[in-house]
Amino acid sequence: xxxxxxxxxxxxxxxxxxxxxxxxxxxxxxxxxxxxxxxxxxxxxxxxxxxxxxxxxxxxxxxxxxxxxxxxxxxxxxxxxxxxxxxxxxxxxxxxxxxxxxxxxxxxxxxxxxxxxxxxxxxxxxxxxxxxxxxxxxxxxxxxxxxxxxxxxxxxxxxxxxxxxxxxxxxxxxxxxxxxxxxxxxxxxxxxxxxxxxxxxxxxxxxxxxxxxxxxxxxxxxxxxxxxxxxxxxxxxxxxxxxxxxxxxxxxxxxxxxxxx
Ligand SMILES: Cc1cc2nc3c(=O)[nH]c(=O)nc-3n(C[C@H](O)[C@H](O)[C@H](O)COP(=O)(O)OP(=O)(O)OC[C@H]3O[C@@H](n4cnc5c(N)ncnc54)[C@H](O)[C@@H]3O)c2cc1C
Ligand code: FES
Numbered sequence: 001x002x003x004x005x006x007x008x009x010x011x012x013x014x015x016x017x018x019x020x021x022x023x024x025x026x027x028x029x030x031x032x033x034x035x036x037x038x039x040x041x042x043x044x045x046x047x048x049x050x051x052x053x054x055x056x057x058x059x060x061x062x063x064x065x066x067x068x069x070x071x072x073x074x075x076x077x078x079x080x081x082x083x084x085x086x087x088x089x090x091x092x093x094x095x096x097x098x099x100x101x102x103x104x105x106x107x108x109x110x111x112x113x114x115x116x117x118x119x120x121x122x123x124x125x126x127x128x129x130x131x132x133x134x135x136x137x138x139x140x141x142x143x144x145x146x147x148x149x150x151x152x153x154x155x156x157x158x159x160x161x162x163x164x165x166x167x168x169x170x171x172x173x174x175x176x177x178x179x180x181x182x183x184x185x186x187x188x189x190x191x192x193x194x195x196x197x198x199x200x201x202x203x204x205x206x207x208x209x210x211x212x213x214x215x216x217x218x219x220x221x222x223x224x225x226x227x228x229x230x231x232x233x234x235x236x237x238x239x240x241x242x243x244x245x246x247x248x249x250x251x252x253x254x255x256x257x258x259x260x261x
Contacts, residue, residue, distance in 0.1 A: 001222070002027040003090045008083050009063060016140040017069045018114075019079050021054075026062035028091040034122035035096025035190075035213055035249045038066065039221035041088040045077045052078070053218050053244075055118035055190070056092060067117040067143065093221055094248050096122075097188050097211050103128040106184045109153075110174055110199050112136060112191025116144040118213055119190055129153045131177065135170025135195065139163040171198045182206040187252075189213070193260075200252035210252035216243045231256035 010022040023029075028038060039051040052074045054066040070076050081087070099122060100107055107130035109119045116134055123132065129152040136142050137160045145155045156173045157165030166173055170191075178185065187210035189199045196212045203210035216228040221244045229240035230247070238256035241247065 001090065001093060002031070003088065004028060005086050006089045008081055008085050008087065010065075010083055011079070011081050014067055015143065017071075018067050018143060019070065020057075020065055020067055021078065021081075022063055022065045023087075023089065024062060025064050025089060025091070028089060029059050029062050029064040032056045032059045032064060032092040032121065033096045034099060034125060035118060035211075036092035036094050037118075037221075037248065038064070038089050038091035039093055039218075040066075040078070042074050042078050043081065043085065043087050045074055050074075050219060051090070051221055053093070053215075053221055055114060055213075055215075057117035057120050058124075059121060067114055069114060090221060094244060095246060097213070097249050099125050100127055100186060104184055105186050106130055108133065108174065108177065108185055108187050110135075110170060110187060110189035110191065110195070111143075112170065112195045113141060114143070115190035115213070116148070118215075119188060120144065120147065122188060123148055123151050123153055131156060133158070133170050133174045133177075134165075135159070135191070137161060169198070170195065171202060174199070175202060178202060178206045178208070182208055186210070190215070196252075197257055200255065200257065203252045211249050212252050212255070213248045214243045214250055214255070215248055218244050220244070231259035 007024040014020040058065045109132040131154045135158045158170045185208045190213035219225045219227040223245035228243040231238045232241040
């Protein structure tokens with residue numbers, strides 16, 4: 001983990017409400033692992049001390065990029081920043097996804113929203129390509145399809161309004177694939193909590209391993225404030241663990257879903 005001032009190389013609209021921010025981050029980028037994140041201090045934000053966490057999307061040499069959606073004060077301010085401006089970043093943070101050790105493991109990725117960005121490095125570094133199941137409310141929520149296809153991955157989309165791909169939740173085509181063949185499968189997912197819970201239930205039903213990125217609200221991002229805890233099973237029952245340090249990625253069967261609100 002490194003704290004450094006980084007230079008904005010690009011900050012442009014990607015699609016819809018999503019923007020792509022490219023940072024010159026020579027000490028963070030080379031260390032980044034799939035599923036890790038950076039914690040950015042956004043300049044000229046009144047509450048600038050509160051950083052904002054973003055998954056590391058792509059890494060190339062000394063640069064890294066993130067895909068962010070403008071949802072509130074911080075991300076709207078981020079979208080106003082121009083190439084050449086500096087900001088402070090901490091990263092790479094968190095415990096990310098386990099890259100499959102061998103091509104015997106058949107990776108199936110499941111993404112909602114910016115989950116595609118969080119899963120990209122895993123797809124790039126996996127020893128074999130698999131299938132990415134991507135879901136959203138409408139066509140505009142489906143990100144990075146071309147980028148995953150360019151890596152040789154098959155992309156199956158589902159939208160709730162039926163405007164693109166299958167109509168319905170992303171777990172429908174995922175279920176069909178597991179019914180067809182669940183042998184050697186490992187699931188990796190990032191997206192809204194109800195989606196992660198449904199993926200966890202499918203992993204249990206089909207007896208396959210699953211790793212989930214549990215992106216809770218974060219303040220410090222480095223394990224101090226305990227804002228980001230979730231209940232995780234232990235031999236005695238369960239305990240709270242920090243998604244910023246023990247996570248954000250946890251195995252599906254380690255999460256005490258029955259305790260989560
Ligand atoms: C580990 C991690 C990785 C993330 N990666 C990405 C990413 O790659 N791309 C991306 O667009 N966003 C990502 N997020 C979410 C992102 O951090 C928030 O959207 C951002 O901090 C909102 O800041 P804001 O000041 O614009 O919004 P705020 O004014 O703080 O909040 C605006 C709205 O966004 C909601 N919100 C804030 N934080 C989160 C969160 N963590 N999860 C869900 N909703 C939230 C608030 O409840 C509120 O409704 C990630 C979050 C975590 C914890
Ligand atoms: S965000 Fe502070 S402990 Fe995780």
